[in-house]
Amino acid sequence: MGGTDRTGLRSRHSTHTQRGPTRTCVGCRGTDSWSGLLRVVAVEGEHGFVLTPDPRHRLPGRGAWLHPSRSCLDLALRRRAFPRALRVTAAVDSAVLVEYLGAMTEVESETETESGFDADEHPMSTQR
Numbered sequence: 001m002g003g004t005d006r007t008g009l010r011s012r013h014s015t016h017t018q019r020g021p022t023r024t025c026v027g028c029r030g031t032d033s034w035s036g037l038l039r040v041v042a043v044e045g046e047h048g049f050v051l052t053p054d055p056r057h058r059l060p061g062r063g064a065w066l067h068p069s070r071s072c073l074d075l076a077l078r079r080r081a082f083p084r085a086l087r088v089t090a091a092v093d094s095a096v097l098v099e100y101l102g103a104m105t106e107v108e109s110e111t112e113t114e115s116g117f118d119a120d121e122h123p124m125s126t127q128r
């Protein structure tokens, strides 16, 4: 055996960092790699524009970038940063985005569901 020295691979990655282009978070205004930020677009709906999370970067149009955290979302909403970043003059609905980030941060509380049920599995069983 022998010849498994991989030092030659190092120089290849020196110029191309994995960070890629940086984007500015519309909440805290900090810069981060685009892979660490959530892309948000305004999708036109019946009652105006709806802020829609676009984690796969597939939706067309202008995108705003946000750290996927409630604190950055609150900052962005307070500053009305989304309409400005997305060039939308009408009001934007943030309910979908709030719910999206809420679901992401509430994952921990879901561990409370323990297997403490010794009754039968049908909650409607009292109906007769």
Ligand SMILES: [Zn+2]
Residues within 6 Å of the ligand: 025, 026, 027, 028, 029, 030, 066, 067, 072
């Ligand atoms: Zn941020």
